[in-house]
Amino acid sequence: MAKIAEMTQLSPTMAEGKIVRWIKQKGDPVSPGEIIAEVETDKAVMEMEAFETGTLLEILAPEGTLIPVGAPVAIIGKQGEDISTLVETAKKSIPTKKENTIQTTSQSSTTSQNDTTQPSSSSSKFTTEEQNKIYQSPTFSEEQTTSYKHGSQTTQTGRSGPISPLAKKLALQKGVDIGEVTGSGPGGRIIKRDILSYQESGGGKKGSFVKRHDRRLELTGMRKTIASRLSHSTSTIPHFYLTLELDANSLDSLRNSYNQDLKLEGPLKISLNDLIIKACSLSLKDVPEVNSSWREDHILEHGRIDIGVAVSIEGGLITPYIRNTDQKSVSEISLEIKELASRARERKLKPGEYTDGTFTVSNLGMFGISSFTAVINEPEAAILAVGALVKKPVLKEGNIVAGKTLSVTLSCDHRVVDGATGARFLSSFREYTERPLRLLTG
CATH class of the missing domain: 4.10.320.10 (E3-binding domain)
Structure with missing residues (x-):
């Protein structure tokens, strides 16, 4: 007897998915565990498996459609089986919407209120x-x-x-x-x-x-999730911010000498961000109160230290986590970040790689941003925003010398972290970054 294949929940936060590609086509045999389609979730493009044995008799959701979790996407049964009634019933229960981009014309202040321009029905894009x-x-x-x-x-x-x-x-x-x-x-x-x-x-x-034209951009699953989570974070978490300017001369010198002395090239070279993440992991060990989460009736202080790295990808942002960061060397952290970031941009991360972390680092220094504040990634209690390395005159031992500084801002959940606690974390972080040799031995 033919059965309906439903949209599977492929990640903990997934409410709907877009069919990116049907790997199996109508008439193909399928078996349990076999990949039948690629689905774009709120965070990544993932593979959807079959749960039945038989033939793919009908595809109910074409490529490019958004389907709620649990809604019908296909029918699997025996070859030659009559499924006409099942198809009609299933199609009526699919609230789909096609992903598209529509361009409209805005009315300028110099245009008559009655003079509107409609997009052509033959094409949604202007030449x-x-x-x-x-x-x-x-x-x-x-x-x-x-x-x-x-x-x-x-x-x-x-x-x-x-x-x-x-x-x-x-x-x-x-x-x-x-x-x-x-x-x-x-x-x-x-x-x-x-x-x-x-x-x-x-x-x-x-x-x-x-004359410029407006564009209507349909929300992707990722953009909806970002909007929902960050809106909830800013409206429910009492954020406060602590900013610190660091002397980054020693940190930058260590990075350069490490790469040069070991003759590291390409992906083997470590970055300032790799050293910063290692410093964060050691500071979280020193000040475990920051490595915590609010749980309404209690505060959960995590035993593990899993640091997330915010990665910008097409259409949004995702935060893969380095598990047990404090127990890994800077080189291990560096290679893992590069590998996770690469798969993040290809939308191939698994749910376990971008969920359930304890702390996050967001670095916009590569864009020349000197300092900024970041929104806490729930249910974590803090996030560190890292700015660019800035060369400028600094006062050292009564003399003005050429220096390199780095501005960092810690966003804290005031329900979990008090000002003094956040300050202790940044003080520890300063010790590790301004005397960075311990980052290679810790």
Whole structure:
């Protein structure tokens, strides 16, 4: 008897999934545990398995559709089995929506309220030529324009007086504000030579603008999850922030000498961020109160130290975790971060690799950001925001010398971490980063 295959919950936070690709096609044999489709969840692209033996008789959800967890996606049964009734029943229970991008035209303040532009039904995208087209914006309105007949020629009036049709057309093409032009024709009428003279004297182009188009972007599962989780975090967690500027000379020197002395190249080279993550893990051992979570009726102080690294990927952000970070060397941390980040960008992380951490580091230093504050990643109690390495004069032993500084900001959940506790964590972090040799032995 044919059975319906449903959208499987592939991650703890998954509420719906988008069918990226059907690996099995209609008519293909399937068996339990065999991969039948690739599904984009809120965090990654994952493989969906079959739970029945038989033939894939019908695909109910085409590629590119969003399907809620538990909704029908396919029918599996015996070859030649009549499934017409089952197909109709299943299709009625699928609330799908196609992922797409629609472009609309915004109304500028110079456009009439009744003048709207609808996207073409044959295409949801405007051509590059249309997007780059220059439109001329006259500075007089229709209400200020009148017409009259003079022989076979129609003359209209602008702000400064009458204007010939040819002059008006030329003004629109050249972007000339007619209100700035003095007419030399009969009765002060603006004619072609007035427009040309005005342009030659340096006028024109004041009313030209590039018409831009809005885009409607459908929310992906990842973007919905980011919006939901961060909105909940900022509205329920009492954040406070502690900022510290570090002397990063020794830390940067250690990184350079480590890579040079060991002749490390490519993925084997360690980064400042690798050293910072190691320093965080040791500071969490020193101040375990920060390595905790709020549990409504108690605070859970974690025995393990699992540090997440925020990774920017197409369409959003994901945080893979380095398990037992404090027990790993800087080189091990470095290689693991690179491997996790690579699979994150390919959307191939497993749920266990981006959930259930104890602390997070977010680094925007590579973008030149000197300092920033980050939103706590629930249910963690803190997150460290790391800025760029900045070269600047610093005061050392009474002398002004060339120095390198690094700004870090600790965001804390005040239900779990008090100001003094956060300060102790940053003090420990300073010790490890300004005297960094212990990072290689700890």
